[in-house]
Amino acid sequence: MANHPSNAAASVQTSTRQDALACLRELVGHPEADFHEGQFEAIEALVDAGRRTLVVQRTGWGKSAVYFVSSLLLRRRGAGPTLIVSPLLALMRDQVAAAARAGVRAVAINSANALEWDTVRAQLAADEVDVLLVSPERLTNPAFRENQLPELIRRTGLLVIDEAHCISDWGHDFRPDYRRIADLIAQLPGSVPVLATTATANSRVVHDIEEQLGAGVLTIRGALGRESLRLGVLKLANSRDRLGWLLTHVGDLPGSGIIYALTVSAAEDTARLLSEAGHNVLPYTGRTDPADRERAEQLLKDNQVKALVATSALGMGFDKPDLGFVVHLGAPSSPVAYYQQVGRAGRGAANADVLLLPGPEDREIWQYFATASMPSEEKASDVLHVLSEAGAAMSTVALEARVDLRRTPLELLLKVLAVDGAVERVGGGWRSTGHPWSYDAERYARIAEARVDEQDSMVIYQDTAGCRMEFITSVLDDPTAAPCGRCDNCAGRWFPSDIADSAMDTAGQTLRRAGVAVEPRLQWPSGMDRLGVAVKGKIKPDTSVSEGRVLARLTDLGWGGPLRELFAAGATDRAVDPAMLQGCVQVLREWSGAEGGTPWSGAGRPAAVISIPSRSKPQLVATLAEGIAGIGRMPYLGQLQPQFGGPTGSRGGNSAFRLAGVWDRLIVGPELAHALTALQGQPVLLVDDLIDSRWTMTVAGGALRHAGAGAVLPLALAQAG
Numbered sequence: 001m002a003n004h005p006s007n008a009a010a011s012v013q014t015s016t017r018q019d020a021l022a023c024l025r026e027l028v029g030h031p032e033a034d035f036h037e038g039q040f041e042a043i044e045a046l047v048d049a050g051r052r053t054l055v056v057q058r059t060g061w062g063k064s065a066v067y068f069v070s071s072l073l074l075r076r077r078g079a080g081p082t083l084i085v086s087p088l089l090a091l092m093r094d095q096v097a098a099a100a101r102a103g104v105r106a107v108a109i110n111s112a113n114a115l116e117w118d119t120v121r122a123q124l125a126a127d128e129v130d131v132l133l134v135s136p137e138r139l140t141n142p143a144f145r146e147n148q149l150p151e152l153i154r155r156t157g158l159l160v161i162d163e164a165h166c167i168s169d170w171g172h173d174f175r176p177d178y179r180r181i182a183d184l185i186a187q188l189p190g191s192v193p194v195l196a197t198t199a200t201a202n203s204r205v206v207h208d209i210e211e212q213l214g215a216g217v218l219t220i221r222g223a224l225g226r227e228s229l230r231l232g233v234l235k236l237a238n239s240r241d242r243l244g245w246l247l248t249h250v251g252d253l254p255g256s257g258i259i260y261a262l263t264v265s266a267a268e269d270t271a272r273l274l275s276e277a278g279h280n281v282l283p284y285t286g287r288t289d290p291a292d293r294e295r296a297e298q299l300l301k302d303n304q305v306k307a308l309v310a311t312s313a314l315g316m317g318f319d320k321p322d323l324g325f326v327v328h329l330g331a332p333s334s335p336v337a338y339y340q341q342v343g344r345a346g347r348g349a350a351n352a353d354v355l356l357l358p359g360p361e362d363r364e365i366w367q368y369f370a371t372a373s374m375p376s377e378e379k380a381s382d383v384l385h386v387l388s389e390a391g392a393a394m395s396t397v398a399l400e401a402r403v404d405l406r407r408t409p410l411e412l413l414l415k416v417l418a419v420d421g422a423v424e425r426v427g428g429g430w431r432s433t434g435h436p437w438s439y440d441a442e443r444y445a446r447i448a449e450a451r452v453d454e455q456d457s458m459v460i461y462q463d464t465a466g467c468r469m470e471f472i473t474s475v476l477d478d479p480t481a482a483p484c485g486r487c488d489n490c491a492g493r494w495f496p497s498d499i500a501d502s503a504m505d506t507a508g509q510t511l512r513r514a515g516v517a518v519e520p521r522l523q524w525p526s527g528m529d530r531l532g533v534a535v536k537g538k539i540k541p542d543t544s545v546s547e548g549r550v551l552a553r554l555t556d557l558g559w560g561g562p563l564r565e566l567f568a569a570g571a572t573d574r575a576v577d578p579a580m581l582q583g584c585v586q587v588l589r590e591w592s593g594a595e596g597g598t599p600w601s602g603a604g605r606p607a608a609v610i611s612i613p614s615r616s617k618p619q620l621v622a623t624l625a626e627g628i629a630g631i632g633r634m635p636y637l638g639q640l641q642p643q644f645g646g647p648t649g650s651r652g653g654n655s656a657f658r659l660a661g662v663w664d665r666l667i668v669g670p671e672l673a674h675a676l677t678a679l680q681g682q683p684v685l686l687v688d689d690l691i692d693s694r695w696t697m698t699v700a701g702g703a704l705r706h707a708g709a710g711a712v713l714p715l716a717l718a719q720a721g
Helices: 004-028 039-047 063-076 089-101 114-125 136-140 142-155 176-187 203-213 239-252 264-276 290-301 335-342 362-372 377-390 396-400 407-419 441-463 468-475 501-512 560-566 578-591 618-632 655-660 670-679 695-706
Strands: 052-056 082-085 106-109 131-134 158-161 194-198 218-221 229-233 257-261 281-284 307-310 325-329 352-357 423-426 429-432 516-518 548-553 609-611 636-639 684-691 712-719
Touching: 004 039, 004 063, 039 052, 039 063, 039 218, 052 203, 063 082, 063 089, 063 131, 063 158, 063 194, 089 106, 089 131, 106 114, 114 142, 131 136, 136 142, 136 176, 158 176, 176 203, 176 407, 194 203, 203 218, 229 468, 239 264, 239 325, 239 352, 239 501, 257 264, 264 281, 264 307, 264 501, 281 290, 290 307, 325 335, 335 441, 335 468, 362 441, 377 396, 377 407, 377 423, 377 429, 396 407, 396 429, 407 423, 441 468, 516 712, 548 560, 548 578, 548 684, 560 578, 560 712, 578 618, 578 712, 609 618, 618 636, 618 684, 618 712, 636 670, 655 695, 684 695, 695 712
Parallel strands: 052 194, 052 218, 082 131, 082 158, 106 131, 158 194, 229 352, 257 307, 257 325, 281 307, 325 352, 548 712, 609 636, 609 684, 684 712
Antiparallel strands: 423 429, 516 548
């Protein structure tokens, strides 16, 4: 009799394995398919034992097969639908399509398919859904949380947290809303199994995820080495050489692939350069329209384009099994992030090429993004104070007008505070919970230190003489890390390093290309009355500035580097560089219509030059304005006059506070007013060093218009962002 339980358990296991294997073969469409090591163990833990399970396996191992097979088996045993929390729309689209191919009835609720929500709710009510995918942000939506979530929790047969490293604030893709999943897990009946999956987690992140899942977690961790990938690093002197290499060799790379860039500007500029040279590529960034993104993904999957030139917006979950290459124009900030991105390649193919072209500007970009994502104690206190005083829910727009934070970092901060229980999202916006909150300086210091260590590791990866795959998997704490025998250090350089002279010339011309249009402000920000500025609605045409120009954005590949050095913290003020002055002359020439286009944005040729006073770069601005006036044979009328100490504030901050910091602080002095009167309403060129919020130009231009100037044409060396 004592053997009966074990015999019964063995019988159940055999039955589950047979059923699971049949589901797997239907899923992949191959009658001889079998489980990878660890796949059935995960399925068995979920289906037979109802356990909480964490699967850490390399990209392409088949994590989605685990939750689709488990979902089908649980549904056949009478369980409710599976709820999958998935971080990206592209990932949801791929998962829904993969489920349909396997006969799994999958639907999604996200921001891109609002018109389908009623249909989805009806399908759920009729028990016609096997898998429901939602974003973590949807879990915090008040209407969804109050109207749909309770019933989902009651009926859920399996909870899946895909890309679970987003739970961890140590992770490279930390999403505050993922921290809400711990609350969701706590509300589930103890009998409901929970699966978390990721390919990019070191031991520290794994431990953090395990804590979020609760007690008794089964962690199944496999080898992370990717036998199909051939890694390499090619160090080139500058952006011209890197772009020249791409122009020379992108057509020789195998199949179709992804070219990653660190910033939106770099991705767009690189895509334009390659397209103009005849290469079939498309940009893919956070600024790309969602419909265009979806189209670009499909074109790449169908091998209708050579490459997408993308930021990290194209990453988690994008599934093209035969992706032939990944090239990085600039290094991601950590080996973990790099592994995640290169994992797009070689998922269903024996070979794929992965090449890193690091740049000297990489560290500056890493530092910017790391700083932007960290909550500030001062800003957090401001938000809590305003919400506490309000006594009622405030919309993000209303709150933005009361605290000096731009929309995106404000929304991120609110989510962090919500996870900590200090605020909550309700109908009508956000409100204070009244729960005490303190800034965990030690925690954020640890995170900042960890990110610096990751950045250092990425530099070491570039310089290592050892196996590159072994290095990356070791950083991910893979105990099976071993030399791959394929990378450039193991087998010798597999990629060419030559650059065609014509490609070098073309890249140089592109990088020297100057001029970015700057749209004028058309609307005053809301809430200005609270800041003592009596303006609202549209800016009147007779006080607005015309479309302007800058030499380049600080994030641009060409002029961006020298401009970043010029405006770096602690950089000394100096006369304008002759090359930059000539670059501005090129901008003016094109702006004048000499090389096509609308001359001077339709405003007419400026009759004089005026400058904005600068607190940090007075010599730079003065010599720039005087140089342009001399070359353009226009009189330089001097600068506006600071009042009340001149403009306040610094780069960053939200629109309302930036406007309040410059309002009434730049006036037209008597001499300048007299000179403007003599111009009799002719256009003027208004020169500054750096455009950020555009409010300084707007207010200064308005003052000039009031003093009798005609159209005001803004010109600056650089634009932030």
